[in-house]
Amino acid sequence: MKYIKKIILIIAVFTVLYACSTKKDTVINRNFHALTTKFNVLFNGKEAFKAGLEGINNGYVDDYFRQLPIEPIEFEEDKIIIPTYSRSEMGAGFGDESQEEEKKAATPFEKAEEKAVKAIQRHGMNINGIERNSQIDDAYLLLGKARYYSQRFIPAIEAFNYVIANYPNANLIAETKIWRAKTNIRLDNEEFAIESMKLLLQVKDTLEADLPDEIKEQGHTALAMAYVKADSVQKVKKHLHLATKTLLNKEQGARNLFILGQIYASENKKDSAIMVFKRLENFKKAPYKFKIHANIEIAKNSTKDSSTVALIEKMQKLIKNRDNRPYLDELYFQVGFLHEKNDSIKIAIENYNNSLQAKNGSNKQKTFTYERLGNLYFKNDDYQLASAYYDSVINVASDSLNLRIRRVKRKHKNLASLIKFENVVAENDSILKIASLSKEEQELFFQKHIDKLKKEDEEAAQLKLNQIAFGSTFGGNPLQSGKQGKWYFYNNQSLGFGKTEFLKVWGNRKLEDDWRWSSKIDFNNADEDSIQVNTKDLRYDLASYLETIPTNEKVIDTLKMDRNQALYELGIIYKEQFKNPAFAINRLERVKNLNPKEELILPINWHLYQVYKEIEEESKSDFYKNVILTKYSNTVFAKIIKNPNEIITEEVAVNEVEDKYKEFYYLYKEHKYQETVKVIVDYLPTIQNSKLIPKFELLRAYAIGKYTDEKAYKFALESVAIKYANTEEGKKAREIVKQLNK
Structure with missing residues (x-):
């Protein structure tokens, strides 16, 4: 019996050893390597690849203020890695086994590539030019996909080409062609990608064996990517429509719908955009981030006043939903926008402020909210408050070169001199008003101010003591450890701390009326620190205020x-x-x-x-x-x-006018653009007969262009070009306008 067992064991060992050979074309060898490749090496590689994709989808932060990318990944420009080694007989661009094993996989995609290489090297059965392991084509596809996400596009194309050349009848040949097309798009070879995808989708559709819906989705998505690169918006829309017919891939399908809606919105086709966003909203399997932003886009693109009330109610329900806390800044902003459309400005401002106060709100959303508030106050002629909001936009914005931010900067700059002069008026008016009062009225005025300060300080000190006393009840303050919920005056530790704080601020005071007055300090008992604090606090010193009043x-x-x-x-x-x-x-x-x-x-x-x-x-x-x-x-x-229509005949000395022009030009060179405009406007009526007027007008246009928007700049230049068409200044203005129109 023992001999039989030994014989069986020896046969089994020899069978396994025989099956391990990649040089023998037998049923046992083929099945052994196919099973080992599929359920061991490739399984682990595909799991690593899947983990990498999940990381991309979860980690990528979409900017919903811009058109989303069709593929949620950003590759670094000019970082196309060219292979430094190749294995010509396989055509896939990987080195020998020892080299690969020395490299440790740092990312899931590198691990997937490592497993694919291992499958090819250890389990490939290329016998007489024919691959006998049915899983090797899968390994090459995984290899190419892993290299694609590692931004190694040229080696990725080598892997895809190897599959297409050597496995023309494989069931994954269509998917491989799609991945090759995507890789070519990344290499700015979108024309080849478009041609290959048209051949795949259009030719295959005419054959009896139609392509699976999943492949069609991928193919049309790839074509949409290629046409985005080629700036062909109509073709992008066409293929996004085709890609979203079935929505088998929920993540990519939702993204494609959202982008399609964004394109319609950018073309001002609001109704079409709303239809697409509603379809996305009703797509049950869509990721929630796309559904919530679809709701926001529906509200943003609404054109009918009758639907505004219903949209506001819908937005309010979304705001009340605790799951939507990460989106509160966007939801409140949209509610504010809808109220602003209805001329409910007060409610709009309230919602804009709620948007700013929302936790975890994005800085980009804040720039839009601050700008909106600034525009509202500007429209309402509250220029100082508008300037403050524009200043907030500039401080929060991360991209200072953005065209919208640059426009806000110009508005803020335009308001700067206005705010400066308004502040001068307000400050001087206040000083002059106080200076005109009698001595008694001045003392009464400042005493009211001091009393107000003391009351505010006292309330702040009391609030601080209350927080110290009751903090442990809610937050575990160490002053009340072990005695939570006990009244403040029963807690010796808290009471002692509060007494110390009081002495620091007020010193040692007797229990009597008006104890807060500085004259009530007990200098015999007060410690040195408390005396120093009270004697140096000029905020409560009436004399220090009176001394600042000008009398000269x-x-x-x-x-x-x-x-x-x-x-x-x-x-x-x-x-x-x-x-x-x-x-x-x-x-x-x-x-x-x-x-x-x-x-x-x-x-x-x-x-x-x-x-x-x-x-x-x-x-x-x-x-x-x-x-x-x-x-x-x-x-x-x-x-x-x-004589408004006649030329003034009074001659003004040419030298005098030239001197004035030099003076204004130096102002311009000192970047005092608004002042330059003002002095030219004041001076022009006095030189109506001068030949130098076009020079002044052109300088004025240049100055306007430095602190206003392009529209105002073009208008000023066109005015010079029309009024002084035959002069050098008119021709120069016309040339600049042509450049701006390009």
């Missing part, structure tokens, strides 16, 4: 002159730059009544005349016209009013 007449006159100049500048800015006649009139009328400098009186009357004429208030424009004609009848302004 020259200082007060300077404050008045600076305020008047700021008001005048504001009037010009509101009139010329912001086209806000109401604000311009308010500032100019006010400065007119504040006894401004003599040299400001005529320009103020001139600008008020122009503003009232523009808004067709004839009685007031006539009033200022008469002031100029009676009091300043010999000026150029009066001559322009009398």
Whole structure:
């Protein structure tokens, strides 16, 4: 019996050894290596590949403000790895076994490649030029796919080509061609990819053996990728439609639908976009991130006012759903946008602020929200608040070269001088108002301010003590360890700590009325630190406030002159730059009544005349016209009013005009663009007969282009080109406009 067992064992060993040979073409050998390849080496390789794909899908962060990429992966440019070794007889670009084993796989894709190479090298049965192991074509496909995701595109194509050349009848030949096409797209060879995919999809569809739906999805997705690279939007839409007929791949199918909706939205085909996004919303197997953003896109692309109420209710339900916390910033923003469309500005602002306060909100979303709030306040003529929001956009934005961010920067820059002058007016007005009060009124004013500060400080100190006292009840404060929930005054440790904090802030005070006053300090008992704190706190010192009030007449006159100049500048800015006649009139009328400098009186009357004429208030424009004609009848302004259509014949010295041009040009070179525009606008009416006017106008256009948008810049240049077409300046302006239109 023992001999029989030994014989069976020896036969089994020899059978296994015989089967292990890759040089013998027998049923045992073929099946042994096929099974070992499929269920051992390739299984582990495919699992590693699957893990790598999951990592990409979970780790890739989509930017929903831009058109999504069809494939959720970003490859580094100029990092195409060319193989440094090859095995010509296999044509797949891998080295010998010892070299491969020395390299340790660092990523799941490298591990998958390692397993594919192992399968080919150890289990390949290439006998007389024919591969006898039916799993080797799968190994080459896995090898190519792993190299694709490792950004080794050229070696990947070698692997795919080997399968196509040596296994033309394999059941995975169509998938291999699709992967080869995708790899060619990555190598900027999209024309070859398009041609090969057309041959695969169109020719195969005409044959009896039709392609599986899964292959069709992959093929049309690859074609859409190729046409994105070729900038053929209509073809992209066509193949995305075809790729989303069956939606067998839930991840890629949802992505394709979302991109298709985005394309329609970018073409302003709102109804088509909404239909696609609704289909995605109803796609049950779609990943949730696509479904929630589909809802947001539906609200964003809504065109019918009647549907706004229903959309707002839907958005509010999504906001209440705890699962949507990661998307609260986007949801609140969209609700705000819908309310803004309905002219419910107050509710819109409230939702925009909720978007900003949402936890884990993205910085990019914040830039849109801040910009929206800035635009709302700008539209409402609250320029200072608008400037603050534009400043927030610039601070939060990560891509300062983005066209939208650059536009916001220009708006913010335009508001900078306005804010500066408004601050000068507000500050000087406050100082002058306090300086005009009697001594008693000044003391009363500052004492109210000090009392308010003390009350705020006391409430803050009490809040801090309460947090210390009751913190352990909710957060485990160590001051109350072991005595959670016990009242503050029963806890000696908390009570002692609170007493120490009180002495630090207030010193040693008697129990009496008005104990907070500095005069109540007990200098005999108070420790040195508390005395130092209280004596140095100038925020509570009435005398220190009174000392800051200016009493010198020259200082007060300077404050008045600076305020008047700021008001005048504001009037010009509101009139010329912001086209806000109401604000311009308010500032100019006010400065007119504040006894401004003599040299400001005529320009103020001139600008008020122009503003009232523009808004067709004839009685007031006539009033200022008469002031100029009676009091300043010999000026150029009066001559322009009398003869608006005639050229002023008064000669101005050429040298004087040239000097002025140099002065304004130096302002421009110092980057004082807004000031350059203002002085040119003020100066031009005085040189109506000068041949140098086109130079001033072109310089003004250049300055406008430096701090406004392209539209305003082009308008200013076109004005020069039309008015002074035969001059060098007109021709130069026309050339720049042509360049801008390209």
